[in-house]
Amino acid sequence: MLQGKEIICFANDWDGEPLSKKHIMKRLALRNRILWVNSIGNRSPKINRKDLGRIFRKANQFFQGVKEVEKNLYVFSPVMIPFYHSMVFRKSNQQLLAWMIRRQLKRLGFSKPITWTFAPSSADVVGRLGESKIIYHCVDEFSAFSDAPQAAIQEMEETLLKKADLVIVSASTLQENKRRWNPNTHLVRHGVDYDHFRKALDPAMSIPSELTGLPRPIIGFHGLIADWIDLVLIRKMALQYPNWSIVLLGSVTTDLAPISGLKNIHLLGKRPYETLPSYCKGFDVAILPFVVNRLTLYANPLKLREYLAAGLPVVSSDLPEVRSLGGDIRIGRSHAGFIGQVADLLNKGETGPALARSKNMERESWDDKVEILSSLVEGEAVSSDGHPSSVGDRLIQPQGLL
Numbered sequence: 362m363l364q365g366k367e368i369i370c371f372a373n374d375w376d377g378e379p380l381s382k383k384h385i386m387k388r389l390a391l392r393n394r395i396l397w398v399n400s401i402g403n404r405s406p407k408i409n410r411k412d413l414g415r416i417f418r419k420a421n422q423f424f425q426g427v428k429e430v431e432k433n434l435y436v437f438s439p440v441m442i443p444f445y446h447s448m449v450f451r452k453s454n455q456q457l458l459a460w461m462i463r464r465q466l467k468r469l470g471f472s473k474p475i476t477w478t479f480a481p482s483s484a485d486v487v488g489r490l491g492e493s494k495i496i497y498h499c500v501d502e503f504s505a506f507s508d509a510p511q512a513a514i515q516e517m518e519e520t521l522l523k524k525a526d527l528v529i530v531s532a533s534t535l536q537e538n539k540r541r542w543n544p545n546t547h548l549v550r551h552g553v554d555y556d557h558f559r560k561a562l563d564p565a566m567s568i569p570s571e572l573t574g575l576p577r578p579i580i581g582f583h584g585l586i587a588d589w590i591d592l593v594l595i596r597k598m599a600l601q602y603p604n605w606s607i608v609l610l611g612s613v614t615t616d617l618a619p620i621s622g623l624k625n626i627h628l629l630g631k632r633p634y635e636t637l638p639s640y641c642k643g644f645d646v647a648i649l650p651f652v653v654n655r656l657t658l659y660a661n662p663l664k665l666r667e668y669l670a671a672g673l674p675v676v677s678s679d680l681p682e683v684r685s686l687g688g689d690i691r692i693g694r695s696h697a698g699f700i701g702q703v704a705d706l707l708n709k710g711e712t713g714p715a716l717a718r719s720k721n722m723e724r725e726s727w728d729d730k731v732e733i734l735s736s737l738v739e740g741e742a743v744s745s746d747g748h749p750s751s752v753g754d755r756l757i758q759p760q761g762l763l
Contacts, residue, residue: 363735364392367471369462369490371478374399375436378585379634381500381531381551381663382479384727385734390434396427396465396474399438401458401482427465437465455485462490475738481518488524496738497525497543499535500551502659507588527737532661532682547737550682551661552730553722558670560638561714569636571629572643575606578707581644581673583610583637584664586628589657591650591678592619594696599623601700610640641671645712646703649677665690670722672714676702689718 368389372382375397386395427435439461466474473493476483481503487495504514522528522542530536531551540546560566572579580598582590586609596619599607603625612631620626632640641647647668651657661682668675669689676691676699677683683690691706693699706712 362392362732363389363738366393367469367474368393368395369466369471369474369476369478369492370395370397371401371476371480371483371487372397372399373479374438375430379554382498384552384554385498385731386434386477387431388727388731389735390431393433394469394471395434396462396469396471397430397434397436398462398483399436401439401454401480427468435465435469437462455489458486459489462486466490478521481514481521484517484521484524487521494527494738495525496527496529497521498529498531499539500531500661502535502538502656505654505656505659507656529734529737532659533685534659534681538659549730549733549737551663551666552727553663553666553670553725555670555722555726558638558641558667558722559672559719561642561671561673562716562719563638566639566642568643569639571627572608572640575608575627576604576625577606578645578712579606579608579643580646580648580703581608581610581640582648582650582664583632583640583667584662586611586613586615586617588615589652589654589660590615591652591696592617594650594678594699595626596620596623597696598700598703599626602704608640608644610637637667638671641668641673642714644673646706647671647673647675648699648703649675649680649683650699651678651680653678653680666722666725669718672716672719674706674711674715674718676706689721 368386370382370386372386373380375383386397389395427437430436439458473491475494475496476487476490476492477496477498478487479498479500499518503509503518504511519542522539525543526545528539528543528546529549530539530546531549533548536546536548592615595607595609598605599620600623605625607626608629609626610629610632613628617628649662649665651660651662657678657680660680662680665675665677665683665686674689674691676693678699679692679694683692691702693702
C-alpha cells in the first residue's frame with residue numbers, strides 16, 4: 362500500500378453514502394494523510410428547499426474549518442457556486458477554490474501532495490495546488506446524469522483527463538471512452554466491504570422486525586432510488602406476484618408515481634450502512650432493477666458485490682459490468698425476463714444467503730483493490746489486462762468480477 366504520502370481527494374460529501382471513494386480513502390489513511398474536499402457539485406443549484414438547505418449546510422461546514430474525522434483523514438467543505446455554464450463564475454471559482462485549498466494545505470503541512478480526484482468539476486483547480494501527481498478516478502459517466510450540464514461536464518472532464526498523470530476507471534466501457542484522451546487509463550473494478558456484508562451469514566445476526574412481519578418471499582433492494590431505477594419494472598413485478606413482498610431501502614430522489622398505491626411494495630427509507638447486512642439476511646432474492654441507458658451502461662453498481670458478499674442470489678438488468686461477472690447473477694433482458702428469473706429462483710428454492718456465493722467475493726475486498734491502486738500510483742508495471750503485474754497472481758488472475 363502507498364505510505365507516507367499526502368493526498369488531496371475531491372469526492373462526494375464525506376457524510377454521504379459510503380461509496381467507493383470513502384472505502385478507498387479510509388484504507389489509504391492508515392498509512393497516508395488525506396485532505397478530503399467535500400463535493401463542489403456537478404450542476405448549478407436550483408431555487409428549491411433541497412438546494413437551499415444544502416447551500417446553508419455547506420456554508421456552516423465551511424466556517425467550521427477542517428475537521429479530522431478519522432486519524433490522518435481531514436475533511437474540508439469549500440464554498441463556491443457551481444455555475445459551470447458561465448466562464449466568469451468558473452474563473453472566479455477557480456481562483457477562490459485554489460486559494461481556500463492551498464490555505465488548508467499550508468495549515469496541515471502538506472507539501473507536493475498527490476491530487477486524487479473523482480470529480481470532473483475539479484478540473485479548473487487541479488494542477489494549481491503544487492501537486493506531485495494528478496490522478497483522475499472515474500467511476501461514472503457524469504455527463505449522463507439527468508440533472509448534469511452535459512456540455513460543461515464533458516468539457517471539464519476532457520480537461521481533467523488531459524491533465525492527469527494517471528486515469529483509473531471502474532468499468533470497461535469507461536476505459537474504452539476515457540483512453541481516447543489519456544492512454545494511461547487503467548481498469549480497476551470496485552471492491553466490496555466483504556467482512557461487513559458477510560455478517561448476513563452469521564447465525565447470531567437478527568433480521569430487522571420490519572422484515573420479519575412481511576409475507577414471504579421478500580424481494581429486496583438497497584440503494585438510492587433515483588431516476589435510473591426501473592420503477593415500471595417494479596410495478597409490473599408487484600402486480601404479477603401480489604404475494605411477493607418487494608422491499609426498497611434507500612433515499613428517494615425521483616417520482617414514485619409508478620409504484621404508488623401498491624400494498625406489496627414497501628418503501629422503508631434509508632437505513633444506516635451498519636445495519637444493511639441484517640436487512641440482506643432477510644431478503645430471499647436481491648434485485649438490481651436498472652433502466653438501461655447511457656448512464657447505467659457505464660456503471661459498475663457497488664450494491665451488486667455487496668449482495669453477493671452477503672450470499673444473496675441476484676437478478677439484474679442487462680448491464681455490461683453485470684454480464685462480465687457471470688456465475689450466480691441472473692440477468693433479465695426484458696421486464697418479463699427479469700421477473701421470470703426472480704420467479705425461477707424462488708421456484709427452485711435458491712433463496713436467501715448462501716456461503717458459497719459469499720466466498721466468491723472474498724478475494725474482491727477493498728483491501729485488495731487498494732493494493733492494486735497503490736501499485737498503479739507508484740508506477741509499477743501493469744499486465745495486459747490493466748492490473749499491476751507486481752501485485753502477484755492472486756490479484757491479477759481474471760476473475761470476471763465487477
